[in-house]
Amino acid sequence: MMTGNTNSKIAFAHLTSRLRQTLVATMSVTFGISMYIFMNGFMNGVNNIQADLSFSTMAHIRVYNDLPEDRTNLLKQHTNPDQVINIRNAKVIQYTDGIKNSEKILDRLKKQPEITGVTPQVNINVFYRNGAIKINGVLSGIEVDSEDRLFKTSTFVQQGSWNDLSYRTDGTIIGAGLAKKMSLKLNDNLVVSTADGVTKSFRIIGIFKTTIAGVDNTKAYIKINSARQLLSENSSFVTDVQVNIRDYSKAREVADKLASSIPYKVEAWQVANGQMEATTELRNILAMAVSMTILIVAGFGIYNIMNMTVNEKIREIAILKAMGFEGNDIVQIFLLQSLVIGIIGGTAGIVFGFLISTAVNHIPFQVATLQTLPMTFYLKDYTLSFIFGMLTTFIAGYLPAKKASTIDPVIIIRG
Amino acid sequence: MENNIALSVNNLNKYFYDPETFQVLKNISFDVKKGEFLTLIGKSGSGKSTMLYVLSTMDTDYEGELFINRTKLTGKTQNELAAFRNAYIGFVFQFHYLLPEFSAIDNVMLPALKLGLKSKEEIKENAFQNLSLLGLKEQAYKSANKLSGGQQQRVAIARALINNPSIIMGDEPTGNLDSKNTRNVFEIFKELTKERGQTIIAVTHDEEFAQNSDRTIELADGELLRSE
Numbered sequence: 001m002m003t004g005n006t007n008s009k010i011a012f013a014h015l016t017s018r019l020r021q022t023l024v025a026t027m028s029v030t031f032g033i034s035m036y037i038f039m040n041g042f043m044n045g046v047n048n049i050q051a052d053l054s055f056s057t058m059a060h061i062r063v064y065n066d067l068p069e070d071r072t073n074l075l076k077q078h079t080n081p082d083q084v085i086n087i088r089n090a091k092v093i094q095y096t097d098g099i100k101n102s103e104k105i106l107d108r109l110k111k112q113p114e115i116t117g118v119t120p121q122v123n124i125n126v127f128y129r130n131g132a133i134k135i136n137g138v139l140s141g142i143e144v145d146s147e148d149r150l151f152k153t154s155t156f157v158q159q160g161s162w163n164d165l166s167y168r169t170d171g172t173i174i175g176a177g178l179a180k181k182m183s184l185k186l187n188d189n190l191v192v193s194t195a196d197g198v199t200k201s202f203r204i205i206g207i208f209k210t211t212i213a214g215v216d217n218t219k220a221y222i223k224i225n226s227a228r229q230l231l232s233e234n235s236s237f238v239t240d241v242q243v244n245i246r247d248y249s250k251a252r253e254v255a256d257k258l259a260s261s262i263p264y265k266v267e268a269w270q271v272a273n274g275q276m277e278a279t280t281e282l283r284n285i286l287a288m289a290v291s292m293t294i295l296i297v298a299g300f301g302i303y304n305i306m307n308m309t310v311n312e313k314i315r316e317i318a319i320l321k322a323m324g325f326e327g328n329d330i331v332q333i334f335l336l337q338s339l340v341i342g343i344i345g346g347t348a349g350i351v352f353g354f355l356i357s358t359a360v361n362h363i364p365f366q367v368a369t370l371q372t373l374p375m376t377f378y379l380k381d382y383t384l385s386f387i388f389g390m391l392t393t394f395i396a397g398y399l400p401a402k403k404a405s406t407i408d409p410v411i412i413i414r415g
Numbered sequence: 416m417e418n419n420i421a422l423s424v425n426n427l428n429k430y431f432y433d434p435e436t437f438q439v440l441k442n443i444s445f446d447v448k449k450g451e452f453l454t455l456i457g458k459s460g461s462g463k464s465t466m467l468y469v470l471s472t473m474d475t476d477y478e479g480e481l482f483i484n485r486t487k488l489t490g491k492t493q494n495e496l497a498a499f500r501n502a503y504i505g506f507v508f509q510f511h512y513l514l515p516e517f518s519a520i521d522n523v524m525l526p527a528l529k530l531g532l533k534s535k536e537e538i539k540e541n542a543f544q545n546l547s548l549l550g551l552k553e554q555a556y557k558s559a560n561k562l563s564g565g566q567q568q569r570v571a572i573a574r575a576l577i578n579n580p581s582i583i584m585g586d587e588p589t590g591n592l593d594s595k596n597t598r599n600v601f602e603i604f605k606e607l608t609k610e611r612g613q614t615i616i617a618v619t620h621d622e623e624f625a626q627n628s629d630r631t632i633e634l635a636d637g638e639l640l641r642s643e
Contacts, residue, residue: 006528013516319512322473323526323574324501326494406493410474413508 007329011336014313021309022341028305029345029389030352032298036385037353039294042360043287045374050283051248053368054276056151057215058269059242060251063105065098066265102238105262114245114254119146120238122227126192128220130182137178137218139192141227150244153208159186160206169226173206177217190220198230211368299392306396310334310404317404318412327405331398338397342390349389350382420485421582421614422447422470427479429465439465441637450612452604454625457634463618464586466634470616471506471584472496484581501530505575507585513567515560519551522559523574530578545573548603550596564591572600583607585617589624601627
């Protein structure tokens with residue numbers, strides 16, 4: 001009962017007698033942990049920004065009416081291979097464009113627990129005209145609120161306001177590139193004509209810029225009902241339903257599940273963008289590799305310095321053993337030191353890591369829609385690094401102490 | 416075995432393996448009586464210190480048998496030996512070996528605190544008495560690394576005595592002391608053997624110290640030469 005007290009007294013004496021060394025050991029823990037926190041925060045920040053940018057114009061899942069399958073040889077099933085068939089100028093004579101009764105599908109989608117957002121769109125290929133200039137582009141009829149919830153479109157609007165669109169049936173918000181090409185400003189008129197020859201004029205009430213040239217140069221938003229009118233369709237007609245889910249990496253699975261209950265094409269983003277899936281996967285692998293590397297490097301640093309601390313005290317361990325201190329006492333003494341170094345170093349590491357992350361998060365980086373360098377502050381990273389730091393310190397204190405506690409004191413004394 | 420035997424060794428053999436196999440102790444057997452003041456002498460390299468470490472249970476790499484207070488210690492685990500040393504053996508190293516961070520009195524108290532039989536106050540009182548006995552009253556609360564070599568040696572002796580061990584072993588316990596303090600320590604040892612029946616085994620180079628002890632064992636090349 002007395003020895004617990006005595007052991008902690010010895011441990012404390014060791015820690016305070018060589019303050020410099022204790023400080024170095026503590027700092028190695030602090031450094032390892034803060035480095036891990038900062039690098040993970042930065043990697044995750046970069047990854048998230050890349051995902052955010054990618055999904056600023058693209059949903060996780062898209063539901064649309066695909067063109068009918070290949071019908072170039074309708075007689076194939078009904079003839080023998082040795083019969084010769086010649087069909088010329090095959091034409092589809094009946095084809096339903098878009099999704100006619102969207103309410104049912106929207107309802108069904110909204111009930112899925114993994115789905116976080118749904119927005120219907122009526123996308124029309126049009127010609128934009130202003131005087132002699134004619135530009136081919138996409139006119140996107142959207143629901144103002146749900147569109148913004150999915151794509152945060154309002155954050156890209158540079159002039160005017162996104163919400164104005166909700167009460168301006170004749171209003172449109174157009175891409176900055178498109179406005180420039182057509183020499184159009186706010187409050188000017190934009191004339192669009194559809195493939196069917198319908199022409200209508202809209203008032204420009206906003207200009208947006210996503211920094212994705214392909215979008216900025218060709219896209220304009222109008223209210224979804226105005227788009228329906230343009231096509232002479234009823235109020236439940238949509239061309240696309242865009243769906244966001246909780247975890248974008250699971251889009252494929254969710255799409256497969258939905259496909260069975262929805263009679264239209266349900267397409268996950270990975271299917272439409274193979275190259276993006278590859279880069280996302282690679283980014284995740286890279287992040288994991290970096291995180292593991294830091295963990296190993298930091299772990300070895302902590303281990304080395306703790307090992308040194310114990311080895312410097314090895315002679316005292318021998319004296320303690322000679323006086324009758326048992327293996328458990330020795331282990332207790334050094335684990336206690338590890339614990340103190342781990343807790344102080346770990347706490348300092350968390351604070352220091354947070355400070356570095358915050359500082360880097362304030363470094364200006366005005367590229368595309370970014371203002372400063374990206375950074376995440378996940379509780380998970382902070383907890384994990386602390387646990388890891390404590391564990392390494394513990395093992396690094398335990399192993400050499402355990403070893404020293406099992407050998408004859410004379411071996412240490414004789415050197 | 417007689418009842419008044421404090422320590423006995425039977426057929427003790429010990430080898431060093433590095434750099435090559437070399438027999439340090441050859442077939443050594445002897446008994447030490449309770450209350451005996453025994454000195455071990457021999458040239459350096461004769462194996463006397465090595466033998467003392469075996470007797471003190473701090474070295475378990477030997478052949479033969481070791482008994483202290485009729486308990487067979489050969490083959491016991493590290494923890495059992497540590498507990499045994501704590502209660503029954505006091506050891507004084509050739510070079511004092513105190514914990515430098517602790518004061519003299521804290522160093523002396525350590526083995527008793529580990530044993531845990533007495534209250535802290537009692538232990539402190541005993542430790543202070545031991546230090547006074549060795550002329551270190553003034554130095555009791557000084558940090559161990561602030562003391563002179565001779566003072567540290569005496570603190571180490573005071574520490575070895577704190578648990579009233581049945582055997583006190585010393586590897587040249589007076590090696591760092593001047594003649595006055597050597598005599599003082601000798602008197603203390605003598606008194607411990609006579610009054611309290613504690614046994615003393617000390618390695619020494621000091622002829623006078625050896626001559627005045629109860630019995631002297633001489634080692635040469637790992638063999639027992641003289642056991643008067």
